[in-house]
Amino acid sequence: MSFTLQFSLPSRPLIATNTTTLSPIRPVTNLRFKPAPPLSPPSLLIKPPLCASTQQRQLVVSGEDELKSINGAQEENVPLPVGLWRESMPKHVAVIMDGNRRWARLRGLPVDSGYEAGVKSLRAMVELCCKWGIRVLTVFAFSSDNWFRPKMEVEFLMSVLEEGVKEEMESFLRDNVRISVIGDLSKLQKSLVELIMHVEETTKNNTRFQLIVAVSYSGQYDLVQACQRIAMKVKDGVIEPNDVNESLIEQELETNCTEFPYPDLLIRTSGELRVSNFMLWQLAYTELFFAQSLWPDFGEAEFIEALRSFQRRRRSYGG
Numbered sequence: 001m002s003f004t005l006q007f008s009l010p011s012r013p014l015i016a017t018n019t020t021t022l023s024p025i026r027p028v029t030n031l032r033f034k035p036a037p038p039l040s041p042p043s044l045l046i047k048p049p050l051c052a053s054t055q056q057r058q059l060v061v062s063g064e065d066e067l068k069s070i071n072g073a074q075e076e077n078v079p080l081p082v083g084l085w086r087e088s089m090p091k092h093v094a095v096i097m098d099g100n101r102r103w104a105r106l107r108g109l110p111v112d113s114g115y116e117a118g119v120k121s122l123r124a125m126v127e128l129c130c131k132w133g134i135r136v137l138t139v140f141a142f143s144s145d146n147w148f149r150p151k152m153e154v155e156f157l158m159s160v161l162e163e164g165v166k167e168e169m170e171s172f173l174r175d176n177v178r179i180s181v182i183g184d185l186s187k188l189q190k191s192l193v194e195l196i197m198h199v200e201e202t203t204k205n206n207t208r209f210q211l212i213v214a215v216s217y218s219g220q221y222d223l224v225q226a227c228q229r230i231a232m233k234v235k236d237g238v239i240e241p242n243d244v245n246e247s248l249i250e251q252e253l254e255t256n257c258t259e260f261p262y263p264d265l266l267i268r269t270s271g272e273l274r275v276s277n278f279m280l281w282q283l284a285y286t287e288l289f290f291a292q293s294l295w296p297d298f299g300e301a302e303f304i305e306a307l308r309s310f311q312r313r314r315r316s317y318g319g
């Protein structure tokens with residue numbers, strides 16, 4: 001049984017969007033908070049829209065059954081590692097997969113081996129996300145600035161993406177995985193763009209898990225392209241300048257491809273303490289976790305540590 005309380009907030013979010021109270025001892029609450037989008041189409045009762053900053057919020061009090069089911073998809077019936085609580089799992093994790101080249105150099109290996117080891121780490125993380133009920137994983141695979149790397153390295157990374165998509169296409173379909181790519185695709189080879197469009201189209205109705213790959217992407221690029229689209233709408237008389245607000249910007253960002261909220265947790269590996277122009281708007285209320293491990297060494301134990309850290313935090317969204 002469930003009921004919904006709807007209330008309005010003047011300008012900023014009150015408590016939480018899509019996660020329950022985070023308790024290190026035991027999750028005691030089954031309260032869910034969701035923002036109701038003023039401009040986007042109506043969503044399902046417990047389906048949160050894109051972001052945490054829209055002005056109207058709904059408080060949904062769920063029964064046991066509803067906690068197991070989010071947006072109609074059943075959570076995996078797999079026991080979680082000790083100390084992790086399903087109710088307070090992040091829905092969306094983002095990762096800056098840093099340290100692949102250092103990993104290779106430390107071993108006296110060519111740079112390519114570092115990226116190959118990084119892909120193995122990514123595969124393992126996708127499996128863990130699926131197993132533990134994390135619904136979206138966004139990875140920074142190639143930044144706008146990475147175009148300045150040696151040509152051979154750029155070509156290798158592009159071939160990794162191309163081969164990865166081709167090899168995994170069957171498993172995406174079998175495992176109900178949706179693939180989305182965000183970034184400035186105009187800089188990519190035509191054949192790769194076609195492949196990306198094909199995999200996005202083929203997997204667009206898959207609901208178990210969404211992998212968002214950021215390629216030729218930067219947070220500043222995303223904001224600029226959103227501004228350009230909004231400016232066109234103003235120019236065409238579709239909207240007035242005064243209509244531009246947070247929700248409208250959110251709709252024009254590349255992350256509009258996910259039905260889930262912005263990242264709850266950002267993990268950056270390799271000990272660097274920066275967000276490096278990644279999802280600048282979307283990270284507004286994201287919890288940050290910086291791991292010492294280089295990305296190819298980031299495995300299950302490190303992921304559990306990041307999730308435990310996340311679950312110990314209280315997210316107030318400035319309220």
Ligand SMILES: CC(C)=CCC/C(C)=C/CC/C(C)=C/COP(=O)(O)OP(=O)(O)O
Binds near residue numbers: 100101118161
């Ligand atoms: C298909 C797909 C999604 C592939 C992902 C492959 C992968 C692991 C890409 C990482 C790309 C990258 C530029 C990481 C930054 O660390 P760095 O390697 O520059 O490390 P450094 O800081 O040691 O130089």
